[in-house]
Structure formats: structure tokens, C-alpha cells
Amino acid sequence: MPQSASVELIHVSKRFHAAVAVHDLSLTIYTGEFFALLGPSGCGKTTTLRLIGGLETPESGEIRIGGAVVNDQPPYVRKANMVFQHYALFPHLTVQDNVAFGLRVQSRRLPAGDVRQRVKAVLELVQLPGLETRRPHQLSGGQQQRVALARALVLQPHVLLLDEPLGALDRQLRKAMQTELRRIQREVGMTFLYVTHDQDEALSMSDRMAVMRHGALEQLGTPQEIFQTPRTKFVAEFMGAANILTGRVLARTEHSVQIETPMGLRVICQCAEAVSVGTSISVVVRPDVVQVVPHSWSWTGDNAFPGLVTRKTYLGEVTALTVALPGGDTLLCHVPSRLEQQFGYQEATAVLVGWQASDSHVLQE
Amino acid sequence: MMHHSSPRLLPIGAVCIYLFLYAPLLVLIAFSLTPSEYSVRWEGFTMRWYQAVWQNQHIQEALLVSLMVTIPAVLIATVIGTLTALALYRARFPGKTLLQGLLYIPLIMPSLVIGISLLLFFVAINLPLGVLTIILAHVAFSIPLTTLVILARMQRLDRTLEEAAMDLGADEWTTFWRITLPLLKPGIIAAALLAFPWSFNDFVITFFVAGVGSSTLPLRIYSMIRLGVSPMVNALGTLIVVVPLLVAILGTLVARRWV
Numbered sequence: 001m002p003q004s005a006s007v008e009l010i011h012v013s014k015r016f017h018a019a020v021a022v023h024d025l026s027l028t029i030y031t032g033e034f035f036a037l038l039g040p041s042g043c044g045k046t047t048t049l050r051l052i053g054g055l056e057t058p059e060s061g062e063i064r065i066g067g068a069v070v071n072d073q074p075p076y077v078r079k080a081n082m083v084f085q086h087y088a089l090f091p092h093l094t095v096q097d098n099v100a101f102g103l104r105v106q107s108r109r110l111p112a113g114d115v116r117q118r119v120k121a122v123l124e125l126v127q128l129p130g131l132e133t134r135r136p137h138q139l140s141g142g143q144q145q146r147v148a149l150a151r152a153l154v155l156q157p158h159v160l161l162l163d164e165p166l167g168a169l170d171r172q173l174r175k176a177m178q179t180e181l182r183r184i185q186r187e188v189g190m191t192f193l194y195v196t197h198d199q200d201e202a203l204s205m206s207d208r209m210a211v212m213r214h215g216a217l218e219q220l221g222t223p224q225e226i227f228q229t230p231r232t233k234f235v236a237e238f239m240g241a242a243n244i245l246t247g248r249v250l251a252r253t254e255h256s257v258q259i260e261t262p263m264g265l266r267v268i269c270q271c272a273e274a275v276s277v278g279t280s281i282s283v284v285v286r287p288d289v290v291q292v293v294p295h296s297w298s299w300t301g302d303n304a305f306p307g308l309v310t311r312k313t314y315l316g317e318v319t320a321l322t323v324a325l326p327g328g329d330t331l332l333c334h335v336p337s338r339l340e341q342q343f344g345y346q347e348a349t350a351v352l353v354g355w356q357a358s359d360s361h362v363l364q365e
Numbered sequence: 366m367m368h369h370s371s372p373r374l375l376p377i378g379a380v381c382i383y384l385f386l387y388a389p390l391l392v393l394i395a396f397s398l399t400p401s402e403y404s405v406r407w408e409g410f411t412m413r414w415y416q417a418v419w420q421n422q423h424i425q426e427a428l429l430v431s432l433m434v435t436i437p438a439v440l441i442a443t444v445i446g447t448l449t450a451l452a453l454y455r456a457r458f459p460g461k462t463l464l465q466g467l468l469y470i471p472l473i474m475p476s477l478v479i480g481i482s483l484l485l486f487f488v489a490i491n492l493p494l495g496v497l498t499i500i501l502a503h504v505a506f507s508i509p510l511t512t513l514v515i516l517a518r519m520q521r522l523d524r525t526l527e528e529a530a531m532d533l534g535a536d537e538w539t540t541f542w543r544i545t546l547p548l549l550k551p552g553i554i555a556a557a558l559l560a561f562p563w564s565f566n567d568f569v570i571t572f573f574v575a576g577v578g579s580s581t582l583p584l585r586i587y588s589m590i591r592l593g594v595s596p597m598v599n600a601l602g603t604l605i606v607v608v609p610l611l612v613a614i615l616g617t618l619v620a621r622r623w624v
Binding site: 053054055060074075076081082084086089091092101102105106151152155 | 371435523525526528529530531532533534535536543547548
């Protein structure tokens with residue numbers, strides 16, 4: 001089934017005074033998908049959201065919502081509603097009146113009974129019934145969050161814009177709300193565009209995601225694609241601690257290359273890209289693909305090196321081991337904690353580390 | 366030693382300051398409640414001076430003039446103050462900082478100068494002195510006060526609330542009426558509550574622009590004193606301190622419920 005576009009950005013640029021916030025950004029978000037925009041602060045992700053909502057005006061480019069160009073539409077006409085970072089609930093109105101606000105200011109007047117009905121339904125959807133007469137300051141952070149969500153959802157927009165909506169909540173509540181948001185999105189089938197700087201949030205919630213840097217897209221794909229095959233060093237590092245090995249290409253076959261690091265480590269890595277012998281490239285090896293076994297074991301994989309454990313950090317499900325290799329390179333390895341405890345690695349324990357060439361790949365730039 | 370003595374000196378100092386501020390007022394209130402004609406000795410309790418104030422036709426007329434001046438002046442100054450504050454907060458135009466700074470000048474300018482200049486102005490444009498000129502003068506010197514009070518409230522306003530309203534479908538006008546104005550309401554009420562005594566109590570400026578025939582309460586009290594201090598003046602003085610005070614306290618309590 002061909003997917004229809006919910007939001008399209010076509011060569012959109014926006015600058016604030018001298019600083020470029022969004023630069024020549026093109027992006028299509030499909031109807032009904034949960035799309036996450038991920039990036040560090042100042043990468044332009046919030047500006048992108050505000051451009052779609054109409055709270056900022058682009059210098060150039062085109063913004064479409066549901067196929068129609070909305071560049072000249074003020075925010076109150078656009079079928080895109082925002083959940084603000086700090087909720088922006090109206091302090092002088094009750095929960096009921098906050099949620100009903102959008103319905104009541106519409107040019108096409110709804111009968112009061114319909115308004116009440118729809119507010120009731122949406123408060124049930126966000127699991128917040130019975131608080132209609134409260135004021136925002138009488139609610140907890142999590143409840144305020146749900147009111148902000150209900151206030152935007154009740155208008156049934158083409159796309160719901162969420163600006164780091166869970167940023168102000170504590171960790172446990174944030175986890176619960178992630179699941180909750182995902183449930184609500186599936187239930188209403190609405191397009192969600194979710195801005196966050198938390199990679200775990202983007203990975204666990206979205207259907208597709210984009211990593212932004214300096215106002216432009218760095219990589220676009222499914223969470224799995226972005227986590228497993230980061231295209232650039234920036235994405236690899238932003239998605240979590242990664243081993244990035246840089247070296248000169250010694251040899252290449254149809255599907256792989258062999259590189260040598262300045263410290264003499266020779267590594268085989270899968271490679272479909274055009275790289276020629278003698279050039280310098282970087283490859284990424286994620287900590288979770290590296291296996292660590294006692295040094296007496298034999299290993300017949302593509303890459304296997306003896307090493308010494310130099311640091312051990314317990315992270316819960318996994319234990320992070322830093323292993324120093326003979327030439328001086330170090331490798332970060334995430335070993336399942338149960339396995340690690342069986343082997344009982346300590347600092348200065350001699351080990352063997354190894355990974356398959358197909359578990360690593362070449363980075364661009 | 367200093368460290369030991371200062372905690373005890375501090376409350377004593379505070380008591381002295383409050384005595385200095387309020388003792389004269391207490392004396393005034395005390396003498397308004399005693400029958401002594403010449404206001405130097407306590408001779409028992411009476412309400413007869415208040416009765417005299419209540420029945421005095423000149424005072425009734427002056428009170429009427431005062432209310433006819435102050436109520437419209439406060440209303441007009443509050444509306445203009447709200448609009449001025451909005452313009453100063455929202456709009457970006459050259460000289461905005463200068464304009465905002467100019468608001469403070471009338472607050473520190475001698476009333477005498479304002480009074481004389483307003484008088485000259487009214488004479489120059491051929492406006493006969495009377496209730497109308499008093500109202501205009503009161504509006505003029507109350508605007509800086511109302512504007513600054515409302516501006517202070519406005520600067521604490523969260524702009525994302527207006528953005529949220531627009532995002533939810535409210536146009537600029539609806540956003541102003543349903544979000545901005547209700548949020549500014551405590552500031553607007555505070556401005557009006559401050560402007561009320563500011564206008565009601567004014568003597569100097571009113572003295573210049575009143576002309577003959579229309580006397581506000583402060584002007585009437587002044588002319589009564591010129592004929593000798595009657596205990597009736599004490600009673601009147603007490604009333605115009607205590608009544609606005611009660612109104613202000615009531616207003617604050619009401620305003621607090623809306624915040």
C-alpha cells in the first residue's frame with residue numbers, strides 16, 4: 001500500500017539573525033507513523049517543529065500538511081497541534097476548559113453537548129477522567145502532561161507535534177509515559193512527530209526517526225537501521241558509546257575491507273562502498289557485538305585479539321569492559337552481566353575479544 | 366559585641382520606624398473620637414464629629430465632586446495604561462526604550478510643576494476650568510502609574526501560553542480576550558487599586574486645575590483648615606485614610622482569588 005504524506009518539508013531554511021537554525025531541510029513524514037526527530041540541543045529540531053506548527057516562518061522552501069502548502073497559513077488555521085515542552089496549560093482555566101479551548105474557539109461552533117462529549121472521550125483516552133474541575137497548578141507533572149496531550153488530541157489534527165513532552169518528568173514516569181504515548185498513537189492512528197534529545201526514547205517509540213545536526217538531516221531510517229548501521233561518526237557517537245577504529249585500507253574483497261590502525265591493529269570489516277586501497281577510513285564496532293571470552297579459548301571468527309581488561313563498570317543488564325589490545329588500541333565491550341559473572345573477569349584479566357566482520361561497517365567522512 | 370547587640374537593636378529600630386510612620390495618624394484618629402473642641406486633650410469617647418461630617422453639606426458636595434473625578438479618571442487611566450503597556454511590551458519600534466523611560470519622569474516630577482503646566486495648557490486651549498479639567502489632569506498623572514504596574518505583570522507573562530492558544534485555533538483577537546487579558550487581570554486590578562488613592566488624595570495638581578466652584582475633598586479640607594482646625598477635620602481625615610485602606614484590602618483579597 002503506497003503511503004500518503006502527512007507532512008512534507010521541501011528545501012526549508014530558517015535563520016535567526018545570523019545563526020542558521022534549519023538549513024535546506026527536506027523531509028517527508030507519512031500518515032499514521034510515529035516519527036522521531038532526534039538531535040542535540042541547538043540542532044534545529046524544535047525550530048523544525050515550530051515551522052510546521054506555524055509559530056515560525058521559513059525564509060525559503062515549502063511546508064505541506066496533508067498535501068496543501070501551508071507557508072502562508074497562520075498557526076490557528078493549520079491542522080497541526082503542538083504539545084509544548086512545559087505544557088503551556090492555561091493557568092486560569094480548569095482542565096475541562098483547557099481541553100475544550102480549541103473546540104470552543106473554532107469558527108464552526110459546536111453545540112455545548114458535543115464539546116462536553118469530546119472532552120470526556122479524550123480525557124478517558126489519556127486516562128485522566130474525574131479531574132475536569134481542577135486547575136493546572138493542582139495537578140502533578142504527569143497529569144499536566146496528559147492534559148496538554150488531550151488538549152491537542154481533541155482537535156484531531158493531521159499531525160500532532162510533540163516538543164520533548166517527557167523532558168520534565170522523572171525517569172520512572174517517563175518510561176511509563178513512553179509506553180502510554182505509543183498506545184495512544186496506535187489507538188487514534190494519528191501522525192505523531194516527536195522531538196527529543198534522548199536516543200533511547202527515539203529508538204523505543206518511533207516507526208522511523210531522523211538524526212539532525214546543524215539544522216540538517218544527518219541520517220533517516222528505522223530505529224534499527226540507525227542504531228545498527230549509523231552512517232556517520234556523529235550518528236554513531238550520538239546513538240551511544242561506540243568503538244570507532246580509523247585506519248588505512250590494506251586490502252579489499254568484494255564484500256569486505258581490511259584496515260590497519262596507526263597502532264597496528266588489523267581489522268576486517270564488511271564493506272559494500274567504493275573504497276580504494278591506501279585511503280584512510282573509519283569503521284564502527286558497537287560494544288554489544290564484541291564477544292569477550294577467557295584467553296585460553298580458541299576463536300575462529302573474522303576478528304580476534306588477545307587483550308587485558310582495564311576497567312569494569314556494572315550497568316545492570318550488561319557489564320561494560322574496557323579491553324586494551326596489544327598495539328595500544330582499546331575496545332569497549334558490553335557483556336551480558338550473567339555471562340560476565342560466570343567468567344569472573346577482573347581488572348588485568350587476560351581475555352580474547354572478537355567480532356564478525358558483518359557486525360561492523362564503514363562510516364562516511 | 367556587635368554580633369550580640371544587633372539582633373536586639375534591629376526589632377527596636379523597626380518599632381521606632383513604624384511609630385514614626387503611624388503615631389501621627391493614631392493621634393489624628395484619637396482626637397477625632399473625643400469631644401474636645403481644641404484638639405489637645407482626651408476627654409472621653411464621642412462619635413459627634415463623624416455625625417457632623419456626615420451632615421455637612423459642603424463635605425457632601427466635595428465628596429461627590431471627588432468621586433465624579435476619581436472614578437472616571439481611574440477607569441480611563443487603567444484602560445490607557447493597559448493599552449500603553451501592551452504596545453511597549455509587544456511592538457518593536459525605534460525609541461521604545463526612551464518612551465518607556467519617559468514614563469518614570471512624571472512620577473518623580475514635582476506636582477507643583479505638573480499642576481502649573483497643566484493649568485497653562487488648559488488656559489492655552491481655552492478649556493474652562495472645572496470637573497472636566499480635573500478629570501483630564503488626573504488621567505494624565507495616573508497613566509504612568511497604571512502603565513508601569515501592568516507592564517510589570519506583563520513581563521512575567523509566559524509567551525508560550527499565547528502561542529499555545531494560537532496553535533489551538535484562536536486568532537490574535539480571541540487569544541487576547543481569552544488568554545492575555547484574563548492573565549493580566551490581577552495586574553490591571555492592582556493598577557486600578559493603586560490609581561484610586563493616587564487620584565482621590567491628590568491636592569497640589571487639583572488645586573491648580575480646579576478653578577472656582579468645583580472643590581474635591583482634599584481641597585475642601587484645606588479650606589476648612591484655613592478657618593481653624595476643627596475636630597471635624599480629624600474625623601474626615603480618619604475616614605479618608607481608613608475607607609480606601611479597607612477598599613484596598615478587600616480588593617487584594619478579591620484579586621488573590623483570581624490569580
